[in-house]
Amino acid sequence: MKPRRMLxxxxxxxxxxxxNALVLGQPGQGEFxxxxxxxxxxxxxxxxxxxxxxAFVWIAMLAYxxxxxxxxGKVEREIDELSSQLAKRQP
Amino acid sequence: xxxxxxxIVVALMAIYPASLVLIARARYESTMGLVQxxxxxxxxxxxxxxxxxxxxxxxxxxxxxxxxLIWDHLAVAAAELTVLYGLIAMVTGPLWARKAWGVWWTxxxxxxMSLLMWMIFVSYLLLxxxxxxxxxxxxxxxxxxxxxxAPFVYISVNVWRTMHPKTTVVPTLPVDFATxxxxxxxxxxxxxxxxxxxxxxxxxxxxxxxxxxxxxx
Numbered sequence: 001m002k003p004r005r006m007l008x009x010x011x012x013x014x015x016x017x018x019x020n021a022l023v024l025g026q027p028g029q030g031e032f033x034x035x036x037x038x039x040x041x042x043x044x045x046x047x048x049x050x051x052x053x054x055a056f057v058w059i060a061m062l063a064y065x066x067x068x069x070x071x072x073g074k075v076e077r078e079i080d081e082l083s084s085q086l087a088k089r090q091p
Numbered sequence: 092x093x094x095x096x097x098x099i100v101v102a103l104m105a106i107y108p109a110s111l112v113l114i115a116r117a118r119y120e121s122t123m124g125l126v127q128x129x130x131x132x133x134x135x136x137x138x139x140x141x142x143x144x145x146x147x148x149x150x151x152x153x154x155x156x157x158x159x160l161i162w163d164h165l166a167v168a169a170a171e172l173t174v175l176y177g178l179i180a181m182v183t184g185p186l187w188a189r190k191a192w193g194v195w196w197t198x199x200x201x202x203x204m205s206l207l208m209w210m211i212f213v214s215y216l217l218l219x220x221x222x223x224x225x226x227x228x229x230x231x232x233x234x235x236x237x238x239x240x241a242p243f244v245y246i247s248v249n250v251w252r253t254m255h256p257k258t259t260v261v262p263t264l265p266v267d268f269a270t271x272x273x274x275x276x277x278x279x280x281x282x283x284x285x286x287x288x289x290x291x292x293x294x295x296x297x298x299x300x301x302x303x304x305x306x307x308x
Contacts (some may be wrong), residue, residue: 044190046126053129053183057136060182061282064175068289075296082303091306 099285106278120268127197129148129187131271132307134261135179135279137205141241143283144208147215148238151231161291163227168290172214172283173237177209180264192254200247201255208244208258 110131120127147169154162170297184202185195196202211233264272283298 019277030160036269038184044123046190049126049190050128052131053186056182057120057179060175060179060224065289068286068293072293072296079296079300079303080308082300082307086303086306 099281099288102284103281105283106274108296110271110278112227113267113274114204117267117271118265123191126187126190129183130273131182133183133187133275134272136183136274139279139283140173140176140180140205140209141166141245143169143176143262144212144241145238147212147234148236148241151234151238155235163175163231164229164291164298165287165293167219167294168287170212170219170230171290172219172286173212174209174216176283177205177212177287181205181209192284199253199255201244204240204244204247208237208267209242213238224252240248 114128114131117128117131119125138214147166149164150162150169153159154166185271189195194275214232215233215237218226222229245258247253249259261269261272
Protein backbone atom coordinates (compact mmCIF):
# COMPACT_ATOMS: atom_id res chain seq x y z
CA MET A 1 0.00 0.00 0.00
CA LYS A 2 1.29 3.49 -0.84
CA PRO A 3 2.32 5.65 2.17
CA ARG A 4 -0.21 8.37 1.24
CA ARG A 5 -3.12 5.92 1.16
CA MET A 6 -1.90 4.44 4.45
CA LEU A 7 -1.97 7.91 6.00
CA UNK A 8 -5.59 8.43 4.86
CA UNK A 9 -6.58 5.08 6.34
CA UNK A 10 -4.83 5.93 9.59
CA UNK A 11 -6.63 9.29 9.82
CA UNK A 12 -9.96 7.59 9.09
CA UNK A 13 -9.37 4.99 11.82
CA UNK A 14 -8.36 7.63 14.36
CA UNK A 15 -11.46 9.70 13.46
CA UNK A 16 -13.77 6.72 13.89
CA UNK A 17 -12.17 5.82 17.22
CA UNK A 18 -12.60 9.42 18.39
CA UNK A 19 -16.28 9.46 17.40
CA ASN A 20 -16.87 6.17 19.21
CA ALA A 21 -15.15 7.52 22.31
CA LEU A 22 -17.40 10.61 22.21
CA VAL A 23 -20.58 8.53 21.85
CA LEU A 24 -19.57 6.04 24.56
CA GLY A 25 -18.66 8.90 26.86
CA GLN A 26 -22.26 10.15 26.90
CA PRO A 27 -24.31 9.01 29.90
CA GLY A 28 -26.90 6.41 28.72
CA GLN A 29 -30.60 6.38 29.57
CA GLY A 30 -31.03 4.03 32.49
CA GLU A 31 -34.79 3.54 32.51
CA PHE A 32 -37.98 4.11 30.53
CA UNK A 33 -39.46 7.57 30.63
CA UNK A 34 -43.18 8.31 30.99
CA UNK A 35 -44.64 9.89 27.84
CA UNK A 36 -45.27 13.17 29.69
CA UNK A 37 -41.49 13.60 30.19
CA UNK A 38 -40.55 12.91 26.58
CA UNK A 39 -39.80 16.12 24.61
CA UNK A 40 -42.73 17.38 22.51
CA UNK A 41 -40.71 16.87 19.30
CA UNK A 42 -40.55 13.12 20.05
CA UNK A 43 -44.31 12.72 20.61
CA UNK A 44 -46.61 11.80 17.72
CA UNK A 45 -49.73 13.95 17.43
CA UNK A 46 -52.78 11.65 17.51
CA UNK A 47 -55.14 14.20 15.93
CA UNK A 48 -53.19 14.30 12.66
CA UNK A 49 -53.22 10.50 12.37
CA UNK A 50 -56.95 10.40 13.16
CA UNK A 51 -57.79 13.09 10.61
CA UNK A 52 -55.61 11.38 8.00
CA UNK A 53 -57.40 8.05 8.58
CA UNK A 54 -60.93 9.51 8.33
CA ALA A 55 -60.01 11.70 5.36
CA PHE A 56 -58.53 8.72 3.53
CA VAL A 57 -61.74 6.70 4.01
CA TRP A 58 -63.88 9.52 2.59
CA ILE A 59 -61.53 10.23 -0.31
CA ALA A 60 -61.24 6.52 -1.23
CA MET A 61 -65.02 6.05 -1.15
CA LEU A 62 -65.73 9.21 -3.15
CA ALA A 63 -63.04 8.33 -5.71
CA TYR A 64 -64.54 4.86 -6.13
CA UNK A 65 -68.09 6.23 -6.57
CA UNK A 66 -66.70 8.67 -9.14
CA UNK A 67 -64.99 5.88 -11.12
CA UNK A 68 -68.21 3.83 -11.17
CA UNK A 69 -70.14 6.91 -12.35
CA UNK A 70 -67.62 7.59 -15.13
CA UNK A 71 -67.43 3.95 -16.27
CA UNK A 72 -71.22 3.59 -16.24
CA GLY A 73 -71.66 6.85 -18.15
CA LYS A 74 -69.14 5.76 -20.80
CA VAL A 75 -70.77 2.35 -21.32
CA GLU A 76 -74.27 3.87 -21.50
CA ARG A 77 -73.12 6.41 -24.10
CA GLU A 78 -71.64 3.58 -26.20
CA ILE A 79 -74.89 1.61 -25.86
CA ASP A 80 -76.87 4.63 -27.08
CA GLU A 81 -74.53 5.10 -30.06
CA LEU A 82 -74.71 1.43 -31.08
CA SER A 83 -78.49 1.31 -30.59
CA SER A 84 -78.93 4.31 -32.89
CA GLN A 85 -76.59 2.69 -35.46
CA LEU A 86 -78.66 -0.49 -35.32
CA ALA A 87 -81.91 1.46 -35.65
CA LYS A 88 -80.58 3.20 -38.79
CA ARG A 89 -79.60 -0.13 -40.36
CA GLN A 90 -83.02 -1.67 -39.94
CA PRO A 91 -85.41 -0.93 -42.82
CA UNK B 92 -81.03 -4.92 -6.51
CA UNK B 93 -81.96 -1.73 -8.44
CA UNK B 94 -85.18 -1.30 -6.39
CA UNK B 95 -83.12 -1.45 -3.21
CA UNK B 96 -80.72 1.27 -4.33
CA UNK B 97 -82.72 4.38 -3.28
CA UNK B 98 -83.76 3.11 0.19
CA ILE B 99 -80.15 2.12 0.83
CA VAL B 100 -78.86 5.56 -0.13
CA VAL B 101 -81.46 7.22 2.15
CA ALA B 102 -80.58 4.91 5.07
CA LEU B 103 -76.92 5.56 4.43
CA MET B 104 -77.41 9.32 4.57
CA ALA B 105 -79.05 8.85 7.98
CA ILE B 106 -76.64 6.32 9.42
CA TYR B 107 -73.31 7.83 8.34
CA PRO B 108 -73.65 11.19 10.13
CA ALA B 109 -75.09 9.31 13.14
CA SER B 110 -71.99 7.15 13.31
CA LEU B 111 -69.74 10.23 13.23
CA VAL B 112 -71.69 11.85 16.10
CA LEU B 113 -71.53 8.63 18.13
CA ILE B 114 -67.80 8.26 17.46
CA ALA B 115 -67.18 11.85 18.58
CA ARG B 116 -69.25 11.30 21.75
CA ALA B 117 -67.69 7.92 22.64
CA ARG B 118 -65.28 8.03 25.60
CA TYR B 119 -61.51 8.14 25.08
CA GLU B 120 -59.84 4.76 25.52
CA SER B 121 -57.64 4.88 28.65
CA THR B 122 -54.25 3.85 27.18
CA MET B 123 -54.40 4.94 23.54
CA GLY B 124 -56.51 8.10 23.89
CA LEU B 125 -57.70 9.93 20.77
CA VAL B 126 -55.98 7.71 18.19
CA GLN B 127 -58.14 4.73 19.27
CA UNK B 128 -61.07 6.42 17.48
CA UNK B 129 -59.51 5.19 14.21
CA UNK B 130 -60.88 1.81 15.33
CA UNK B 131 -64.45 2.82 14.26
CA UNK B 132 -63.27 3.38 10.69
CA UNK B 133 -60.75 0.50 10.69
CA UNK B 134 -62.56 -2.55 12.04
CA UNK B 135 -65.79 -2.29 9.90
CA UNK B 136 -63.95 -2.12 6.53
CA UNK B 137 -61.55 -4.87 7.68
CA UNK B 138 -64.46 -7.13 8.68
CA UNK B 139 -66.33 -6.35 5.47
CA UNK B 140 -63.21 -7.16 3.46
CA UNK B 141 -63.39 -10.69 4.92
CA UNK B 142 -67.13 -11.02 4.28
CA UNK B 143 -66.69 -9.66 0.78
CA UNK B 144 -63.89 -12.15 0.05
CA UNK B 145 -66.13 -15.00 1.23
CA UNK B 146 -69.06 -13.67 -0.83
CA UNK B 147 -66.83 -13.33 -3.90
CA UNK B 148 -65.58 -16.91 -3.45
CA UNK B 149 -69.11 -18.30 -3.05
CA UNK B 150 -70.54 -16.53 -6.13
CA UNK B 151 -67.42 -17.46 -8.12
CA UNK B 152 -67.99 -21.10 -7.16
CA UNK B 153 -71.62 -20.79 -8.25
CA UNK B 154 -70.47 -19.25 -11.54
CA UNK B 155 -68.11 -22.17 -12.17
CA UNK B 156 -70.89 -24.68 -11.44
CA UNK B 157 -73.99 -22.99 -12.90
CA UNK B 158 -72.30 -20.72 -15.51
CA UNK B 159 -74.90 -17.98 -15.11
CA LEU B 160 -73.61 -14.49 -15.86
CA ILE B 161 -75.21 -12.87 -12.79
CA TRP B 162 -72.84 -14.84 -10.52
CA ASP B 163 -69.88 -13.57 -12.50
CA HIS B 164 -71.15 -9.97 -12.30
CA LEU B 165 -71.56 -10.29 -8.54
CA ALA B 166 -68.07 -11.82 -8.24
CA VAL B 167 -66.36 -8.96 -10.12
CA ALA B 168 -68.24 -6.39 -8.04
CA ALA B 169 -67.39 -8.15 -4.77
CA ALA B 170 -63.71 -8.55 -5.74
CA GLU B 171 -63.42 -4.84 -6.47
CA LEU B 172 -65.06 -3.98 -3.15
CA THR B 173 -62.79 -6.46 -1.32
CA VAL B 174 -59.83 -4.53 -2.71
CA LEU B 175 -61.36 -1.15 -1.81
CA TYR B 176 -62.31 -2.13 1.75
CA GLY B 177 -58.99 -3.93 2.19
CA LEU B 178 -57.12 -0.81 1.08
CA ILE B 179 -59.03 1.26 3.63
CA ALA B 180 -58.28 -1.25 6.40
CA MET B 181 -54.61 -1.39 5.45
CA VAL B 182 -54.18 2.39 5.38
CA THR B 183 -56.14 3.19 8.55
CA GLY B 184 -54.44 0.30 10.43
CA PRO B 185 -50.87 1.62 10.08
CA LEU B 186 -52.03 5.16 10.98
CA TRP B 187 -53.31 3.71 14.25
CA ALA B 188 -50.32 1.36 14.69
CA ARG B 189 -47.78 4.18 14.32
CA LYS B 190 -49.10 5.74 17.51
CA ALA B 191 -50.13 2.59 19.39
CA TRP B 192 -47.22 0.28 18.49
CA GLY B 193 -44.59 2.82 17.40
CA VAL B 194 -44.30 1.33 13.89
CA TRP B 195 -46.24 1.79 10.65
CA TRP B 196 -46.06 -1.88 9.75
CA THR B 197 -44.84 -5.14 11.23
CA UNK B 198 -44.83 -8.63 9.71
CA UNK B 199 -47.39 -9.81 12.23
CA UNK B 200 -49.53 -12.86 11.20
CA UNK B 201 -52.79 -10.84 10.99
CA UNK B 202 -51.23 -8.04 8.95
CA UNK B 203 -49.28 -10.37 6.68
CA MET B 204 -52.25 -12.65 5.98
CA SER B 205 -54.53 -9.67 5.33
CA LEU B 206 -52.00 -8.27 2.85
CA LEU B 207 -51.73 -11.67 1.17
CA MET B 208 -55.52 -11.96 0.81
CA TRP B 209 -55.74 -8.41 -0.50
CA MET B 210 -53.07 -9.21 -3.11
CA ILE B 211 -55.03 -12.31 -4.21
CA PHE B 212 -58.02 -10.09 -4.99
CA VAL B 213 -55.83 -7.49 -6.70
CA SER B 214 -54.53 -10.31 -8.91
CA TYR B 215 -58.17 -11.35 -9.54
CA LEU B 216 -58.90 -7.87 -10.91
CA LEU B 217 -55.67 -7.80 -12.96
CA LEU B 218 -56.54 -11.20 -14.40
CA UNK B 219 -60.02 -9.95 -15.34
CA UNK B 220 -58.61 -6.82 -16.96
CA UNK B 221 -55.66 -8.26 -18.89
CA UNK B 222 -56.41 -12.02 -19.03
CA UNK B 223 -58.38 -11.93 -22.28
CA UNK B 224 -61.23 -14.30 -23.21
CA UNK B 225 -61.80 -17.12 -20.73
CA UNK B 226 -60.11 -15.29 -17.87
CA UNK B 227 -63.39 -15.15 -15.95
CA UNK B 228 -63.13 -18.89 -15.16
CA UNK B 229 -59.47 -18.64 -14.09
CA UNK B 230 -60.33 -15.62 -11.96
CA UNK B 231 -63.25 -17.50 -10.39
CA UNK B 232 -60.84 -20.25 -9.31
CA UNK B 233 -58.54 -17.63 -7.83
CA UNK B 234 -61.46 -16.09 -5.90
CA UNK B 235 -62.25 -19.48 -4.34
CA UNK B 236 -58.63 -19.64 -3.08
CA UNK B 237 -58.95 -16.06 -1.81
CA UNK B 238 -62.08 -17.04 0.08
CA UNK B 239 -60.27 -19.99 1.68
CA UNK B 240 -57.76 -17.52 3.12
CA ALA B 241 -60.44 -15.43 4.92
CA PRO B 242 -61.06 -17.71 7.97
CA PHE B 243 -57.29 -17.92 8.57
CA VAL B 244 -57.06 -14.12 8.56
CA TYR B 245 -59.86 -14.00 11.13
CA ILE B 246 -58.46 -16.61 13.54
CA SER B 247 -54.79 -15.60 13.07
CA VAL B 248 -54.90 -13.27 16.11
CA ASN B 249 -56.20 -16.06 18.34
CA VAL B 250 -53.88 -18.82 17.10
CA TRP B 251 -50.52 -17.05 16.74
CA ARG B 252 -48.72 -14.71 19.10
CA THR B 253 -49.44 -11.28 17.64
CA MET B 254 -49.44 -7.56 18.44
CA HIS B 255 -52.88 -7.10 16.90
CA PRO B 256 -55.85 -7.12 19.33
CA LYS B 257 -57.73 -10.44 19.51
CA THR B 258 -61.25 -11.05 18.18
CA THR B 259 -62.48 -11.32 21.78
CA VAL B 260 -62.03 -7.54 22.20
CA VAL B 261 -65.18 -6.65 20.23
CA PRO B 262 -67.80 -8.54 22.33
CA THR B 263 -66.35 -7.08 25.54
CA LEU B 264 -66.50 -3.40 24.49
CA PRO B 265 -68.30 -0.91 26.79
CA VAL B 266 -71.76 0.19 25.56
CA ASP B 267 -70.79 3.59 24.12
CA PHE B 268 -67.79 2.10 22.27
CA ALA B 269 -69.92 -0.79 20.94
CA THR B 270 -72.80 1.49 19.85
CA UNK B 271 -70.46 3.75 17.87
CA UNK B 272 -68.76 0.70 16.35
CA UNK B 273 -71.92 -1.11 15.24
CA UNK B 274 -73.60 2.04 13.85
CA UNK B 275 -70.42 2.71 11.90
CA UNK B 276 -70.42 -0.92 10.78
CA UNK B 277 -74.05 -0.52 9.61
CA UNK B 278 -73.04 2.52 7.55
CA UNK B 279 -70.16 0.69 5.91
CA UNK B 280 -72.37 -2.34 5.25
CA UNK B 281 -75.10 -0.26 3.58
CA UNK B 282 -72.45 1.53 1.55
CA UNK B 283 -71.10 -1.86 0.52
CA UNK B 284 -74.54 -3.01 -0.68
CA UNK B 285 -75.14 0.26 -2.56
CA UNK B 286 -71.73 0.10 -4.26
CA UNK B 287 -72.25 -3.58 -5.07
CA UNK B 288 -75.59 -2.75 -6.73
CA UNK B 289 -73.99 0.05 -8.76
CA UNK B 290 -71.04 -2.13 -9.78
CA UNK B 291 -73.30 -5.03 -10.81
CA UNK B 292 -75.30 -2.56 -12.92
CA UNK B 293 -72.05 -1.57 -14.67
CA UNK B 294 -71.28 -5.22 -15.47
CA UNK B 295 -74.83 -5.73 -16.81
CA UNK B 296 -74.46 -2.71 -19.06
CA UNK B 297 -71.10 -3.99 -20.31
CA UNK B 298 -72.71 -7.34 -21.13
CA UNK B 299 -75.51 -5.49 -22.99
CA UNK B 300 -72.87 -3.54 -24.93
CA UNK B 301 -71.11 -6.78 -25.92
CA UNK B 302 -74.42 -8.19 -27.18
CA UNK B 303 -74.98 -5.05 -29.27
CA UNK B 304 -71.49 -5.36 -30.79
CA UNK B 305 -72.28 -8.98 -31.72
CA UNK B 306 -75.54 -7.88 -33.36
CA UNK B 307 -73.76 -5.22 -35.42
CA UNK B 308 -71.07 -7.64 -36.59
